[in-house]
Amino acid sequence: MLSAESRQLTFVFADSPKGGKGDKSADVSAGKAFLLHQASVKEAIDPATQAGDASRLLERAASVFNLARALLNVARNKGAAGVDGHSVEQVVDDAPQILPKLSRELLAGTYRPGDIRRVWIPKPGGGERGLGIPNVVDRIVQQALLQVLEPLFEPTFHPSSHGFRPRRGAPTAIAEAKQHLARGHVWTVDIDLSKFFDRVHHQRLLNRMAQRVADGRLLKLVHRLLKAKVVLPDGTRTATDKGTPQGGPLSPLLSNIVLDELDWELERRGLRFVRYADDFSVFVQSERAGHRVMDSVRKFIEHRLRLVVNEDKSSVSGPMDLTFLGFHLSASAEGGVAVAISGRTKERIDSKIRELTPRTWGQSLDACFDRLNGYLRGWIGYFRLCTRDRLTPLHKIDAHLRRRLRAIIIRQKKRPRHLYRHLIACDVSPRAAAQTAYQRTGIWRRSVSAGIHKAYPNAWFATRLMVLTDRWHALNPVERVSVKQQRLFDS
DSSP states (O other), X not given: XXXXXXXXXXXXXXXXXXXXXXXXXSXXXXXXXXXXXXXXXXXXXXXXGSTTOGGGHHHHHHSHHHHHHHHHHHHHHXXXXXXXXXXXXXXXHTHHHHHHHHHHHHHHTOOOOOOEEEEEEEOTTSSEEEEEEOOHHHHHHHHHHHHHHHHHHGGGSOTTBXXXXXXXXXXXXXXXXXXXXXXXXXXXXXXXXXXXXXXXOHHHHHHXXXXXXXXXXXXXXXXXXXXXOEEOTXXXXXXXXXXXXXXXXXXXXXXXXHHHHHHHHHHHTTOXXXXXXXXXXXXXXXXXXXXXXXXXXXXXXXXXXXXXXXXXXXXXXXXXXXXXXXXXXXXXXTSSEEEEEOHHHHHHHHHHHHHHSOTTOXXXXXXXXXXXXXXXXXXXXXXXXXXXXXXXXXXXHHHHHHHHHHHHHHHHTOSHHHHHHHHHHTTOOHHHHHHHHHOSSXXXXXXXXXXXXXXXXXXXXXXXSOOHHHHHHHHSOOOSSOHHHHHHHHO
């Protein structure tokens, strides 16, 4: 029987040219066979290299077994090639040669990371965010380190930290924020860290890691990864003396190690807070307390952590007025905390929907539905966090999406007489069909006409397209107790 890693690897390469989808007899490359074998056997661990011995972590990280697991995870996440141009598929095929050699280099201390390719992506609020894309082999090394270091640091992280952690995420962060607001801490101190990932102080990070990691060789390896040179889009090669570029598997853990010091400082001061990566809010009971906390926390961040607070994006807000992780939290009519997607999040979704449903769409509607469903499916885990009394934005997104699709249908018929005949064939009355087909208004205006609605009602779309409000109700069945009753239970 295959292990979980083997089953994952089989799934990862199900669509690859050499591992045919649905074809069990398909040829499997030597590299994939090697990884399947490594993933299906148990690691032979020397007692001295058990997790409890933090002085020999490098042996665990550099084992071929651990490197194979790391490559499995890198392959599952896919991603672009680095500066050397080698794809994940190429590295997998050459795994029998690459991984043993890489293991020897790591243990001998001769491994040197390659350059990091810098790319820029637009940020939702404007501006650009820099990503650092390591070579595939360097991603394997980072992932191998993550697999060894995460179990060591994870138990020590503060419970109010929710980003990039197992079994935690936006749902747990929003749940804790709701809890603080419901208990009377209705003013929030929102502090934005300016270019946090680019400003991490290397030596402070390594000193923090050394408190848990006694293996100096592993710390030296992490330092080499941090110091890897960056290749800019124009080809310029630059050295780095600070920062942990977003894009590598190890970066999220390192960021949590840095900010864990802030978490425990806030705990020491008796403050209630929620942090998700570099996005965090402190909850207080008054505006005056909020400004006092803002000043003191800013000093700690800038003087102790050597990071920079973005004054323009940091503020004290309230009461019951928090925008966090793409949601807006406010007071509900029943006296609890209401959660809705924020205005900026809705704008992002609307913009992407416009991109996925261009007016000049020339393919079949089924192809359009596939694209839209794939996009909406990625959001549904977020949408489910909205409360029942704040579903209006989801209704608006559903309606906007259907209208754009009706506009595409009208445009695809090209001529009014073609549209008229099509509507008649869809059992639309001649009068309604004529009003839709021949009225002298734009396609966007006609997309809300009675004729096109009759031919393509909401129910027609519901059988082909994910309806956000329907999915919300499926994921959030009616509560058995009211909000007021729940407050009595919690008190």
